[in-house]
Amino acid sequence: MAAESMSLLGLEKTSLRQQALAALRRAITTGELAPGTHLVETELSETLQISRGTLREAMRELQQEGLISAGARGRLSVRHLDAKEIRDIFSVRAALESLAACELCALEDRASVIKELRAAIDEMAEAAEDGLEGRIEADLNFHRTMCRLTGNETLLHSWRSLEGNIRMSIMFAGLERAVRNMDVKRHSDIVDALETGDAAKATETIGAHMEGAASVLVG
């Protein structure tokens, strides 16, 4: 059906479920669907032009991702975050990324890892002009890359399941405030620590970074 968006090389036939999942995730994390909004299956399925069954599958994933929460009687609505929850999210995030840093420090050959991370930081710098969304994307990409490079799939998976919540936190605080955390130097410090292989320093840097970030967001 949808022959659109199929790059010949990256052969990605994406199911309706995945499209719906991506669309909903985006709508929620950009605020298009405001927190607290009741997600009525019949409405949404009509809007997205898919059947309820297909939609429901996507909703289950969103639910487990923490973007939508179940109220009474299976009623689903967009999750609402308060300040404490944001701090909690960033605590867990710090723990995961600290582990990532430790594992990277324990690697024998960190050269290629460092190189890739520096590339990610360069992209952040380039994205500085691209507007707010681009910077956020680049920032998340850096942190996700760090988790991915450990080769610890479970770690990456856990981080990913937090990514939606992180995006919601950013939206909650407002983009202008959030970009204050996207400083290039702060991220360079992390990579510098990784390069020396000093795990303690790396985790400390990340912990400080996250604590600061959470404080900025809940302001």
Added chain:
Amino acid sequence: MAAESMSLLGLEKTSLRQQALAALRRAITTGELAPGTHLVETELSETLQISRGTLREAMRELQQEGLISAGARGRLSVRHLDAKEIRDIFSVRAALESLAACELCALEDRASVIKELRAAIDEMAEAAEDGLEGRIEADLNFHRTMCRLTGNETLLHSWRSLEGNIRMSIMFAGLERAVRNMDVKRHSDIVDALETGDAAKATETIGAHMEGAASVLVG
């Protein structure tokens, strides 16, 4: 329909989806469904006496939980863990539980927390005669309780999404070997550290516990 299992006080109307979810989770984590088994929707829906749509929703949750993985063409099968993945899982677990310990240590009034944790340990001791499954249940309950008592919902959620994998790891190694990690004293040490409020010592104890546990499992 199923008026069974409805204690008047604990009003639990459980949907078919949740029942299927629980049944599948149990079947997988007990080895009843061996790793690598292809999960054919039509077969399973017939076995469980539910429709495919309902089953599919449950399968999505299992998938995101990491218990089943998608092969080519949406074909789902029971996930197979190797030694490295088990170590990875326990690394992440250690990171999460260390965070839990830190947050508990930071609490002003830890008395009630300590009390509840000691109660959980007592249950472990009592379960010692109840057979292998009971001991594992009690052990997981202790660690889950620790995460829950932090009040950090995100942390608890992340830990929960790891629980299935932990159970699979235990099954992978075999119950006899796994129960070697269920030592009461090892857990008492953790609570002792928490009681003193020494976060560094608590995280260290947990880290050692997890590393040891992983080693025993992959041994």
Added chain:
DNA sequence: AACAGAACAACTGTCAACAGTCGTTCCCGG
């Protein structure tokens, strides 16, 4: 005017059926 009760409407839970796709088997021509 206040209230009980009945029709109504809005949703979610669940199901059975259709459509599309990929691997497999079997047959036929070389």
Added chain:
DNA sequence: CCGGGAACGACTGTTGACAGTTGTTCTGTT
């Protein structure tokens, strides 16, 4: 004997419809 291809079978992707439940509104009675 062997290779191409056509029919077949086995699944998953997707859909529309039915059933049950809960909140709501409207009406009739006191």
